Amino acid sequence: MNLILLSPTDWTDAEHATVRDSRRLRHLLEVHKATPGDRLTVGVLDGRIGHGELLSLDADAARFRVTLEREPPAPLPVHLLLALPRPRMLARTLEHTAALGVKRLTLLHTRRVEKSYWQSPELNPEKIHQHLMLGLEQARDTRLPTVTLEPRFKPFVEDRLPALTAGRRALIAHPGMASACPRGITDDTLLAIGPEGGFVDYEVERLVDAGFEGIHLGERILRVETAVTALLSRLF
């Protein structure tokens, strides 16, 4: 927790906030070993970043006087279109992508996504929110990503994909594609990444028909969570 992310309910007046949940209190007590007078990095959910002077801390509450100073880090110019990972990997991927600065994420069904993954409790909105918040706290960011679920491939591609590709560079990362992953681009980008085992040929064809350029990361086949980080870091 490199930033204490304040939700609207944490504020007691315009300059003061109180943290009461056990997760953050425990972190302040056990990891930060914070004591009154300490200055800690704080941010306002979807708002600015600054510091909080710790006024008091006990097992029930931490009270801060908050001063906001700067904007959060710039988001990545990307909408990530990701085949739904298996639940344990989904949790980590939500944290990684939020920490890396992804603000728009669509989780998509593809042939090689097991149907049971769509029943996972990890897809509950509260669980998704928790993982995104952990990623923001890690990276010192405040802007909450939006996550959209698309449990059917074909209706998504036919009905909603055109609006996502409009005005964006669309890239599909898939082993064996023609072009090496470009480096350091600044285009507003829609980036599609398949599941473990990859997209099937039909899915690649549909996305290429929809205007996606195929890119690859070389001969090595990476786990989805590694590939997501590697692609985002190389592209932007």
Add this chain to the structure above:
Amino acid sequence: MNLILLSPTDWTDAEHATVRDSRRLRHLLEVHKATPGDRLTVGVLDGRIGHGELLSLDADAARFRVTLEREPPAPLPVHLLLALPRPRMLARTLEHTAALGVKRLTLLHTRRVEKSYWQSPELNPEKIHQHLMLGLEQARDTRLPTVTLEPRFKPFVEDRLPALTAGRRALIAHPGMASACPRGITDDTLLAIGPEGGFVDYEVERLVDAGFEGIHLGERILRVETAVTALLSRLF
């Protein structure tokens, strides 16, 4: 398991290999759902890659006729000098770095590494070997990385670091350093990455004195496992 990695003990003659361990047999039966006649990607530990024709498969053994065709993917030109991560993250980091093509890894003690991490069973040579093998199988590589443990910072820096920096570009990735992480370099590189919480100032100074250039990945603070993948993917 995108490649069946054959150890010397798996060979029965110059063209045939038999896999007998339960992990790989279960994977062949349950994930690949392999049947005799199937061609699967195989590789020889520290050697070439090709295919294996499955001759027979039951609960005790999988027999292959092996044909080797090509060299494994090129290694990354990097020696990674990594502060020892906490045990669970170490396991994943070993897999990620092996999959990404790191061949030389030194795990280093620094001030913010908890001393207890050095007692973890994850540091047993057999456990390290297992995680590296999983990374190679994932990425379709055969060359086993070497891992060196350096449980004392100062003797390492004074006695053994000069031999590692000689003839290499040395980079230390640390938040707040002067230069942005370079992209697409081909230099033989020694890359130092700190623990959760970072190197302490004294350690940064010692490494800079030893010839390291400071680099950063931007404002965001990433978990070590995310930072390792992001740095390797952007640098090489």
